[in-house]
Amino acid sequence: MLLQNANTAERFTSFVDGLSAAGFTVDIKGYKDTGLKLREYGTWLYDHLILFAPKAEGFGGSIDQQTILDFVDSGHNVLLGVNSDVSETMRSLAAEFGVDLDDRGTKVYDHFHYATLDGKEDPTLIAATDLVDAPVIVGGPYKEPILFRGVAAVVSPDSELATVVLSAPATAYSHDPKKSMLEPPSLMAGAAASLITAVQARNNARMVVSGSVEMFSNNFLAATVTVGGKSTTTANKDFVNTLTRWTFQDRGVLVATNLRHHLLGSEDQPWGYRVNDDVEFLVDVMEVEGGESKPYKADDVQVEFIMLNPYVRQPLAHDGAGTFSLRFKVPDVYGVFKYFIDYSHRGYSYIKLTHQVPVRPFKHNEYERFLVCAYPYYASALSIMGGFFVLGFYFLYNK
Structure with a gap:
């Protein structure tokens, strides 16, 4: 002083x-x-x-x-x-x-x-x-x-x-x-x-x-x-x-820890995702005041799932105990994505977190054998084949 x-x-x-x-x-x-x-x-x-x-x-x-x-x-x-x-x-x-x-x-x-x-x-x-x-x-x-x-x-x-x-x-x-x-x-x-x-x-x-x-x-x-x-x-x-x-940062200090993500139905964090997977993202945010930590509660914390541009930008829901989470479907776009949190609220310290994760397309053996959306094309192919045989039979055996 x-x-x-x-x-x-x-x-x-x-x-x-x-x-x-x-x-x-x-x-x-x-x-x-x-x-x-x-x-x-x-x-x-x-x-x-x-x-x-x-x-x-x-x-x-x-x-x-x-x-x-x-x-x-x-x-x-x-x-x-x-x-x-x-x-x-x-x-x-x-x-x-x-x-x-x-x-x-x-x-x-x-x-x-x-x-x-x-x-x-x-x-x-x-x-x-x-x-x-x-x-x-x-x-x-x-x-x-x-x-x-x-x-x-x-x-x-x-x-x-x-x-x-x-x-x-x-x-x-x-x-x-x-x-x-x-x-x-x-x-x-x-x-x-x-x-x-x-x-x-x-x-x-x-x-x-x-x-x-x-x-x-x-x-x-x-x-x-x-x-x-x-x-x-x-x-x-x-x-x-x-x-x-x-x-002197004895009030209004936010500490974000334990960033994690996993597929729904699993607790293990994967090396990457497949397009259209259902996943859950979680992070713990605590407020430190006077050297003691307490759960931070706010509705304006949001996460982005980014590859050049954000494909997902959603607010995180908190459970009152300091854990913020979001469930979402991975976009139908493959590449290298990252989770990104850039949080600033007046009076509180800033939070900036990034975590990279790759997203891959379907493997060849992961596609469905028959797609419902392709049924019209299947029918058109079969109808052409059937028409060809009928027309051929007519020309060969009709006098």
Whole structure:
């Protein structure tokens, strides 16, 4: 956990205690520490990285932006917290994750959905409630607001990997108070402004970019505020603990094992199939949370039976115990096929499985002796033969 200053660690004791209670060991250092290193002799020393140093223009030791990107490429996770004083280095790092933070000095304002803390009204203290519908990421539901004070971001609507976890209220906007308003105004406003963004890379590494590092502090986790004239506590503590556990792959992890297939009526897995065989495909999918596995239950897991193009694409049925299965008839096409599962559900790790299996045609001795569909042809051949003999007999013996 890299902080702006190691002496400010007491500001995040409640957050760190929550991580410790979840089973994580937290090593706290300042971002300028000359002994910093994530990797030694080709081995990564840490599983996760927390960056709470929004003003950092560089790092001490052997850490730089490329090292952090290599850390992510190797399947590790990053939690990045910034504020309105975000440096270009932090903005560049967030951009590598697909999150475009607003300019330095900008703040999120909302003159309608703000909170009063310690008797001070502050339009930059946002009482946010617009969470993504993904309980595995955010937990909840929460009756209390989530306090946010910081910088907004924009995420491309075409992004397949990024999820806006917490959106700004419809009446919020991002602006630098030290600069004059443009004419016409060009503001990041409403739901287009992302307060917290989660990214899951294709290798299942997870990154979360929070525009407010202060929302993880003790003051916000235990705050009592006034919103709309009513006094209330905040949901920050439960929310950030759940979000951080998801980031560190302590929630929403799917593990697919024991892929198998066989002919109906047999339990042995064959080397291949014959066209038109009736087969059954099975795979076990478990959800891992807090180090414990439980059966995953969903109706949107599907398998494809592919040879260049999918000949079969069907959803898998689950038995409630983690086993997903499908019975189907092998297509009347021979060649080299493969089973293919490419499953992605918001908040859960990706599943990608392939298994190759050949499909052969009928052998010569496997065809039926007489085909029902060929009876008309049999009759036509016999009728021609019969007609030939009748006509021949007529010409030979008729005077």
